[in-house]
Amino acid sequence: MTTLSLRQKKERGEPIVMLTAYDYPTALAEDQAGVDVILVGDSLGMVVLGYENTLPVTMEEMLHHARAVSRGAKSALLVGDLPFMSYQVSAEEALRNAGRFLQQGGMDAVKLEGGRERLDAVHTIIGAGIPVMGHLGLTPQSIHQLGGFRPQGRTASTAKRLLEDALLLEEAGCFSLVLESVPARLAELVSKKLAIPTIGIGAGVGCDGQVLVTHDLLGLFDRFTPKFVKKYADFHGEMQRAFTEFKSDVESKTFPAAEHSVEMAEAEWQELLKEVE
Ligand code: KIV
Numbered sequence: 001m002t003t004l005s006l007r008q009k010k011e012r013g014e015p016i017v018m019l020t021a022y023d024y025p026t027a028l029a030e031d032q033a034g035v036d037v038i039l040v041g042d043s044l045g046m047v048v049l050g051y052e053n054t055l056p057v058t059m060e061e062m063l064h065h066a067r068a069v070s071r072g073a074k075s076a077l078l079v080g081d082l083p084f085m086s087y088q089v090s091a092e093e094a095l096r097n098a099g100r101f102l103q104q105g106g107m108d109a110v111k112l113e114g115g116r117e118r119l120d121a122v123h124t125i126i127g128a129g130i131p132v133m134g135h136l137g138l139t140p141q142s143i144h145q146l147g148g149f150r151p152q153g154r155t156a157s158t159a160k161r162l163l164e165d166a167l168l169l170e171e172a173g174c175f176s177l178v179l180e181s182v183p184a185r186l187a188e189l190v191s192k193k194l195a196i197p198t199i200g201i202g203a204g205v206g207c208d209g210q211v212l213v214t215h216d217l218l219g220l221f222d223r224f225t226p227k228f229v230k231k232y233a234d235f236h237g238e239m240q241r242a243f244t245e246f247k248s249d250v251e252s253k254t255f256p257a258a259e260h261s262v263e264m265a266e267a268e269w270q271e272l273l274k275e276v277e
Contacts, residue, residue, distance in 0.1 A: 001036050001077040003109065003131045003175035009036070009208070010197040016176075016209025018199050019217070022048050022065040026214060027072030037176075037199070038076040039111065039211065040066045042083045042141070046223075047215035054140045057083040059097055063105045070106025079133055080107035084141045087112050087121050094121035098130045111178065113139035115165025119172050126173040134169040136162055137203065138181035149226070151202070153182040166190045166198075178211065179203040181228065202228030 009016050018037035021027040022044045030038055044065055045057035066080050080101035087094035094112070101107040109131035112118055118134075125132050137152045146152065153159040163186070166177055176197045179187045184204020191198040191207050200207030212229060215221040219234040249255035 001075060003077065006036065006077065006176060006197050006209075007195070010195075016197055016199060018209055018211035020044075020211070020214045021069045021073070022214075024068045024072040027069040027076075030214070031073040031076050035076050036209070037079060037211075038069060038073050039079045040069050040081060040105070040107065041111075041213065042081045043213045043215075044081075045083075047213060047221040053143055055084045055143075059083060059086050059100060062086075063100060066101060066105030066107055077109065078107045079109045079111050080105050082110050082112045087118070091120045091124035095124045095128055095130075098125045098132075099128065102130060109133060109175065111135055113141050115162070116168050119168060122169065122172045122174060131175045132173070133176045133178060133199075134166075134174040135178040135180065136165055136169070136182075137179050140180075149181075151181045151183070153186050159183070159186045162186065163190055163193065166194055170194050170196050179207060181226075202226060 006016055016036050017034070018039060019030050019035050020039045020041040020043055021030055022040060027038055040062060042054040042057045042062065044061065045051040045054045048065075049057070049061065051057065062080060062083050066078075070078055082094070082097055082101075086097040098110045101110050110125065111133040112121065113135040115134075115136055122132050122134070138146065138149060140149065143149060153162040159182075162182065169177060174196060176199060177190075177194065178199050178201065179190060180200075181202040184206055187198065187200050187203035188206025197208035199209040199211045201211045213221070216225055216229040217232050219231045220236050220239075222236045225231065246255070
């Protein structure tokens with residue numbers, strides 16, 4: 001999967017499938033399921049590392065997980081999510097960190113949050129040949145400015161600003177755009193106005209593709225579940241069940257059974273007994 005094939009999918013009207021991954025086995029399973037794009041999202045901070053929000057996530061943490069994902073996925077387009085403060089200070093720093101995702105993390109492209117205020121960084125990164133995915137609407141790295149995890153673009157003026165930002169990001173060369181938690185009809189309008197594909201999360205069915213945070217989809221993150229998530233499994237419940245069963249087996253000495261144990265030839269055993277007794 002390449003940035004070009006994503007664009008072609010949009011042109012053919014074929015929905016794009018994107019999921020997050022942070023480790024080798026998840027990336028392997030998503031790749032084998034035919035997921036088009038795997039995002040090593042900075043949601044890592046919340047769903048894997050247990051932070052309150054995405055702000056504490058560092059480049060080193062992202063790269064560690066990006067490398068694991070790149071070892072598991074062979075077909076999907078791999079996108080590394082630039083964490084807070086890795087691209088806001090200067091365009092040069094943005095480029096250096098974007099480059100690290102490709103050189104050290106095995107990613108094919110990077111994602112960053114924000115609109116017109118990020119054009120400098122977007123231009124500089126793309127100028128070095130690194131594909132950039134934009135992210136508008138609810139941008140979790142700005143939660144303090146946005147007043148929390150709340151939908152965006154619900155008034156005519158904020159919706160117009162979002163559409164302008166989307167057009168600016170496309171003009172700057174972004175190959176795709178995530179639209180997070182915005183009204184469905186606004187996301188559909190943006191998707192129609194852009195030639196590049198939009199990937200929605202909490203943005204309705206009118207986007208060119210959909211993404212979910214994998215731990216939400218799997219029911220693996222039980223702290224809170226946004227309204228727009230559809231849970232396809234209850235991995236947290238299943239993990240608890242398996243751990244409780246293991247505890248009970250250990251305590252009742254039903255694990256390990258004979259088939260889980262290593263045997264020794266009788267002659268060797270007798271020789272050992274002779275030696276030690
Ligand atoms: O970090 C992340 O997982 C994301 C997705 C929600 C798009 O940015």
